[in-house]
Amino acid sequence: MNHHDELRTVSMMVDYLFGRGVSRSLPKAGYRLYYSRRSGRVKLVHHDEKLFATVKPNGAMALSIYGATLLARSPAFRANCVQISDDAVAFVKGGKSVFCKFVVQSGKNIQPKCEVAVIDSRGRVLGVGTAILNGAVMHQFKTGVAVKVRTGLST
Numbered sequence: 351m352n353h354h355d356e357l358r359t360v361s362m363m364v365d366y367l368f369g370r371g372v373s374r375s376l377p378k379a380g381y382r383l384y385y386s387r388r389s390g391r392v393k394l395v396h397h398d399e400k401l402f403a404t405v406k407p408n409g410a411m412a413l414s415i416y417g418a419t420l421l422a423r424s425p426a427f428r429a430n431c432v433q434i435s436d437d438a439v440a441f442v443k444g445g446k447s448v449f450c451k452f453v454v455q456s457g458k459n460i461q462p463k464c465e466v467a468v469i470d471s472r473g474r475v476l477g478v479g480t481a482i483l484n485g486a487v488m489h490q491f492k493t494g495v496a497v498k499v500r501t502g503l504s505t
Contacts, residue, residue, distance in 0.1 A: 356381040360395055360402075367411055368421065368430050369459055375424035411465060418467040418475045429457035429499025431467045432488065432497055435474070437495055442468050444477045446503035450483070450491035466497055477502040 356377035360381055377397065384394040395402040395417075402417040415420070421427045434442060438452035448468055460466055462480045468477040479499035481488075488496045 369426050369494045371426045372421060411413045413465055415475060415503060418478045422475050429459040430436045431469050432456045435468050437482050439476060442499055443503040446501055447495045447499050448497040450494050452490040453496050455488050456485040456488040458485055468497055
C-alpha cells in the first residue's frame with residue numbers, strides 16, 4: 351500500500367469516528383499502518399515512528415497522547431474533548447480519572463464508551479480515555495466519574 355492510500359485510510363477512520371472534517375488537521379505524510387496477520391485489519395497506526403492510535407477489534411480508535419494532540423489542532427475535534435478545571439490538571443496528567451465536578455465543558459459528540467481527549471483551559475491535551483457519561487450531562491453532575499483516563503501526559 352502506498353503512502354497516499356494510508357493517509358486516505360487514516361483520514362476516513364478519523365472522520366468517521368470523530369466527525370467530518372477532523373482529518374484536515376492531520377499531517378499529509380509519514381503514516382505507517384500495521385495489520386493483523388490473522389484478520390488482515392488495521393491494528394496500529396504510526397506517524398513519524400510514534401504511535402498515533404491502536405485500532406480496536408470493533409473498529410474504534412484508542413488514541414495515544416500524540417494522536418490526540420495532532421487531532422486537537424482541528425476545531426471540529428473539540429466536539430470530542432472534555433475540558434477540565436485547573437484544579438484537576440495534575441491528577442489527569444498522572445492518569446487519574448476525571449470526576450464530574452471538575453468538568454468545565456464537554457463536546458456534543460461524546461457518548462458513553464466513546465474515545466475522548468481531556469484538555470485544559472488552553473486546549474492542551476492532558477490525557478486520553480473513555481467517556482462514562484454523555485457529553486451533554488457530564489458537567490451537570492456533581493459526583494461520579496465522567497472520563498476513565500487510559501493514559502495521562504506524564505504516564
